[in-house]
Amino acid sequence: MRSVAIIGIGQTIINEQWGRSLRQIAAEATLAALKDAGCESADGLFVGNMMSGTVNNQNNLGPLVADWAGLKGTGAVKVEAACASGAAAFRSGLIAVASGDLESALVVGVEKMTDMTSHDVTAALATASDADYEVDMGVSFVGLNALIMRRYMHEYGWKHADFAPFTINAHANALHNPFARLNHKITLEDFEKAVMIASPINLLDASPIGDGAAAIYIVPAESVHAKTRILVTGSSSATDTIAIHDRPDALFLTAAYKSAQEAYQQAGVGPNDIDLFELHDAFTIMSSLSLEACGFCERGQGPRLGLDGEIVPTGRVPIATRGGLKARGHPVGATGIYQLVEVVQQLRGDAGDTQVPGACIGMAQNIGGSGATIITHILKRE
């Protein structure tokens, strides 16, 4: 397969965009990526989205977005893997370009999910879980994560406040990201007194939903003659059981381990080589589990990285450098593309006040369901 380079990125602000339609948001990000790439069209379009059929009464996003973004006629599909839809769409586009099937591809992640009641959004998010054996039993998506977090705290002896650094770091970084949904600082006291959602997960353990879109333009690396290039050096997808009760060990993200290991192998690197890691911090517990499964610390020691100050942009394992899901926001099907866009910003040296010094290799990991679908990408500047 050919090596693939990212030559364009685009994103919209994440918030409640009641005055704009799904296609408008998607097109804004798509056109921004086209402009950034200096191109006017693409050979193929891949749309990452989770819940447009339910929330927006709209499937068939391929032609919808292609048409609205001026790419009429282009082969276009939607790829869905719950909250990992963005990375799944990117991986589809990547393989199409790497294979020689396409000479260029646009990948856009989009979600417009604030047009309905929070009760309905909670139901829509629960479709990432096992409808028959989890959701029908009455557990919500946050409830599932709460069960995992409670068990994790019991098993490894952490208290709730030990997870605060994940949130504090995310909010501190989002302050410098003009596209982020939340832009206020969080203190340890704020974290501890936030309203409870599903014990032990409170409001500041959880990421906010939102409307937003992000897009990436990719081409064969051989066609890029710039002095520096951003290459995709690792890409891997793995799955686990969709229901958590079917896993022998609910505190280890097997699919994260598998996909990270494969991506490391492809890229010829290991955790120590990763300059920043945009992980899937939908809940603080997920940050811990991702860091552990990807080899950044021992099992059960994720919170230690935060407490030791290693996750900030100047630390050993910078995460959520542009705010992460927690503060940049989590428009579910778009999140995987936001993560990759942010890694590109870091590798280009365009991350401003939250720039990771000398960032050369970045990783992004997108999770669908409570660890059911996990997709890892590694990007490198050379």
Place this chain on the structure above:
Amino acid sequence: MRSVAIIGIGQTIINEQWGRSLRQIAAEATLAALKDAGCESADGLFVGNMMSGTVNNQNNLGPLVADWAGLKGTGAVKVEAACASGAAAFRSGLIAVASGDLESALVVGVEKMTDMTSHDVTAALATASDADYEVDMGVSFVGLNALIMRRYMHEYGWKHADFAPFTINAHANALHNPFARLNHKITLEDFEKAVMIASPINLLDASPIGDGAAAIYIVPAESVHAKTRILVTGSSSATDTIAIHDRPDALFLTAAYKSAQEAYQQAGVGPNDIDLFELHDAFTIMSSLSLEACGFCERGQGPRLGLDGEIVPTGRVPIATRGGLKARGHPVGATGIYQLVEVVQQLRGDAGDTQVPGACIGMAQNIGGSGATIITHILKRE
């Protein structure tokens, strides 16, 4: 890219499967394809589905089906392109194997859509159209096709009975397909007196929905050492505007033309070389428009092929040889895979009473929306 061969197929009966869940139906087809291929696992899984998020409250079908079919851990995603989701998923798997990313892939199309009221299914099907500019104006999916058919009849001077051969042929062929949803003969009189749905489309112009799944197992052709092989020689996807009113000419399927032309070119064939054509006969008018756009007859002359007896299994352009969408049934996200499975049956010489004599090259065309996404595949026995 490497040449890819189909070595396994599987399918379930299509009907109202109220006693079985989506995952059970998907797994039945998947396991049948594995058995047919003589394999126990696959490197990747691609699920074609349109409306599980809405109808079954279940997204994240990749891990759901992987787990239930005994493929836990396998990278797996869902691909959606409305009623063309099946072919879109097949194309994703095809590119992954052709590129060298995977050494084998299972593609399963599944839809379980009879668990809700017909009003709700009509709303779910309408998500294939433009939600903002078509559906919100009050037109249903069948209504859109009715507008096209009415204009077509006016423009080319056909009467409703002229479309009867499409339905008569489909039902006659389905009689010999044990997986078909409908198994009764249709006469011209039946066709003309069927209840009206959206004038001029009556019940026998329209395909029935249903629950069902079909699956295909693919590998690099170089790994197959059998005396004969079924190769995928053409694959192309194209889009048009999602809203019909945005097209300069609503009576020509531009995306069908584009994707067929590209597939012909890849396969080095033309319409005259195609021994059978599994087209997307969701409505009789769509059969006409597909035949015309793919070059099997002049514009406006689709019904003539039926009236002249050319579309039956022994005719010049056999279509719907196992019943088509009209009589085999149309479980929307699965349909594209059923079409390909049926082409394989024909190329293997396993189509029994509706065998196309000497079938060597077969084509399948899957349509999402009223011509918005169109994906064409050409298979060859060698």
